[in-house]
Amino acid sequence: MLYVLCICKCSFLEIDNEQILDLLDPSSSNLQIGEDIKKGVYVENLKEIEVTSAWEGAANRKVTATNMNCASSRSHSVFTCVIESKWELQGVTHHRQKSSGAEGERLKEATNINKSLSTLGLTIMNLVNVSNGKSLHVPYSDSKLTFLLQDSLGGN
Known part of the structure; x- marks a missing residue:
């Protein structure tokens, strides 16, 4: 029998005056950005937990009153979700994440995803x-993703 379990781990950070703060761990301050060949760009010591609601970190955001808004955000926030799947088949637990070792159809899917994201990046760069x-x-029409986002990307 096959059992599949999906896990959603999230991190939530705030960039306020060029300082990175962990919204899931308000005691953290001035976190540093790192870069790794496998992980890519990441924030050191950023808490990543299984979360059921973004509101857990949203309550820790810095807001203040302005003439236009009584709770205006004074910073950027980045909410990241990492989806992992685990399955058990004949008593052996399998775990799949970023380094999936995709082959066949999965490799084709990954290639198309990467093509869409590359086209999105090129589209944004050309718009700038x-x-x-x-x-x-x-190149809006070079991928379905950018074609669907054309009005949003073009500012309409």
Whole structure:
């Protein structure tokens, strides 16, 4: 019999005056950014927990009153979800995450996902260049993701 379990681990940070704060651990301060070949860019000592609600960290955000809003955010926040799947087959537990070792159809899917994200990055970069007066093709139609996001990306 096959049992599948999905786990959602989340982190929630705030960048306030170029200082990174962990919204899930308010006692943390001035966390540092690191870079790793496998993990990519990450925040050192950022708490990652199984969370059922984003409100757990939202209560720790810095807000203040302005003339336009009684609870205006004074910072950026980044909410990250990491989805892991575990399954058990014949008494052996399998775990899949970022380094999936994809083959066949899974590799094809991963390739298409990466193509979509690369196209999204190129689209955004070209939009910035167009807004700076350069005449460039914006590749909205090169992926379904960018085509669907065209109105949002174009500012409509």
